[in-house]
Amino acid sequence: MEPLGGVEYPGGLRLSDTVQALSAALRPGEPVLPGLWFKESSSRNLRHRDFLAPKAALSALYRRGQIPEDLIQRISSIHAAGVPPIQSCELTDFGLAVRLERSLVFQQVLAHSPCYLKPSTSNSAIVKNVILNCVALHGCKSPDALKLSHLRAILVADHLAEILRAEGTSVHLVPGLREESFKHFLQELKVPWPSVVEDSSICSATLALKDTLQNSTCAEAFRAEISHLQEQDVQAKDVVCRVRLKGFLEQRCLEGYDPNLDLFTVLEENLQHLAEIQQAVRQCQVEDASSGCMVIHVVNCEEEFQQQKMDLLWQLLEPGEHSASQKHLVCGPVKVSSSPSSTTSAAHYFQLRRAQMRGASVMKYGDLVQGDSWDEIVDALTSAAIRFEMLATSHRSQVTLVLEDTSISTKGTKSGTFVMYNCARLATLFQSYHSGVHQGLYPKLPAPSELNCKTLREEGEWILLFNYILPFPDVLSEAAHLPVSAKGIRITANTEAVCKFLVNLSMDFSSYYNRVHILGEPLPHLYSQMFARLQLMKALQSVLHSALATLHIPPLSQL
Structure with a gap:
């Protein structure tokens, strides 16, 4: 350099x-x-x-x-x-x-813009191996069974996995998907969740855990009336035993757990849940025996109590070499503004948002909205809208959704669609420039080292560089920071950081774009400033695309 x-x-x-x-x-x-x-x-x-x-x-x-x-x-x-x-x-x-010295800072940053697309502490992650256990995906048979709070936990886990990988952390996602309908639904949401590869090994591990538990002194034979089982929608044949956790909790002097934890009726699917996590831990130990491994349970607040039981059960069953430290990343509830007790499923919410995005596009562009390219645009807008609604708020806080059509607009500055709208504006800007080059109106963009950055005197230009391009590595590091040494079993993550960053970037870019004519007249004396501005926009576009990639949102080239 x-x-x-x-x-x-x-x-x-x-x-x-x-x-x-x-x-x-x-x-x-x-x-x-x-x-x-x-x-x-x-x-x-x-x-x-x-x-x-x-x-x-x-x-x-x-x-x-x-x-x-x-x-x-x-x-x-x-x-x-x-x-x-x-x-x-x-x-x-x-x-x-x-x-x-702003002109020198412009020169340095624009000449080496790829340096600003990586976390500021790349390859120095505190935790080298992380297993993200998305509790919502265990036992779900179809997308219709997914609640909105489940969807939020899935998106939090998916985004956290990407920003941790950018930081240099090795990330394993569990559980693997089995149901084809589930795979298809997550693919529509652009969530690349892994499928089950070695189902037989998980079955063997489940049987081993079952045998260990049944021979344990803490296990009790399950005796209950059939009516009690039916109330919980549990078949007697699925019950392994029951465990009293309170004594184990007190014996180990464990802190941070709910004081009401005690009786746990253990089902076959609970042990399968643990077997998948256990398999991921062993895989981490094979790949990197020198580094520790942390399991982070991403769970919604309604299921936190049950997951604490699972945490303790695993500690009880795996006290030795295959154990790993556990933390719980708890996601707040998701409510619908018109009906706090709404039972809207994640699948219905997705279909509703997609229909609204298509309707809004038809209203704006009419009969042009058809064909594969527009299907891709609508899908990207839907993915962006849902992710920003679910992720732009701290994972600990409640999310309140407004499902009516009036909440959907490319002009709403807090929305994912607004970010995508400005992403498309940048793409259109470069399409216009390259078209002008092809027509002979403009010369090709010179190398960054040949730019005259003293021409970048607009207030908005320094804001875009100083508030968004320069700080982007720190934003990624902040988003990936996990306070693993914090007391208790809960852990927090800044999973809202990237969405907030993109919203603010889009607002300041939109203000600048509306005020400044970037592509000037094809006159030689105007080229110097135009080239410097285009290089600034190119660096900003790279940051925008990199940030969207952590959310698995494809950038738009038109809108």
Whole structure:
């Protein structure tokens, strides 16, 4: 990679590295404290500065806020890997304000834009092997049996798997799919969930667990009236035994579990559930015996209690070499605004959204909406709409769906369809440019190193680079961060980060696109600025497509 300002940046510029270097400059030789510097993001503040150390933070570091005379010079002269060149540092009424050499930052980033499509801590994941156990998929016989809360858990697990893989984590998904109708439904949703490969080995493992459990001192013969079984829709032949978990819980002094856990009527399908997880753990140990393995149960809040029973049962059955640490990622409920107690199935919700997307497209484009290409567009819009509705909210919080047609629009700035609309606008922009090149109106886009980035003076241009292209590696790392050392059995993940990022990117891009004429007149004296803007849009498009890929949403080339 070419040097910038005398310093070589092999991994690209990193905002996280910049904040760390600025913090170290405030306290040389001392441990870096978080929260000393803030990256600005609002257009109002970015007119004046890019980073700020607030007065309150400075007052806490220096008596009476008296800044050392050499501090400003020390900050202005920072040269470190990953840190962009600094134009100025000055003391203002708000604190220490740092402004970057923006034209040089544009040049560096646009010349090496692929560096900004990977997580900032790639290949350094804390957990090397993760098994994502999507509880909703165990025992479901058809898409019609899937609730909306089940669908949310599936989409959370699917997205989390992608961002963890980008971080360098080896991810195994369980359970494998058996039912063809289920496979087809998830394919329609663009969820590439694996199928069962070695069903016989799972059967053998299930029988082994059954034998272990029945010979265990904690197992009790199951005696109950048939009427009680029928109320739970359970056949007597499916029951293996029952286990009292409370004593095991107290004996092990385990924390974080529901205090009401006790009697567990164990069914054959419960043991099959555990056998699939156990098989995945053993596969992880074969592939990488040196690294630990973590099982994350992705479960909706209604089934959390039952999954805690499964967790304890597995600990009881597998206390030895094949055990693995377990965490529970709990998804909040999904409600329908018109009917809080709605029993709308995931399949019905999908069909409804697809019909609405097709209807909205017909209303806008009329008879043009037909054929395979439009089917692909409608499918992509449906996938985007559903994913953003389910994932743009923190997985712990409730999601409330509005199912009426009025909630569907390409102009709603919080929606997946709005993101796809702007994705298509970018594609159309480049189609128009390439058409102009083919017609001889424009020359071909020069190499990024030949751009004159001093022409990028529009406020919106710096916002797009500084708020979206530069921070994208940190967004991916934030989304993949799992606080594995947190106490208790619950774990949280920032699965909403990518959706929120895409929504904000789309709003700022739309504002810029509506205000600025990117493709200028075919006049030589206008080419310099046009080429720089097109290269910026190309880098932004790469970020947009990479972010959509973590959601398994195909980008649109037209709309």
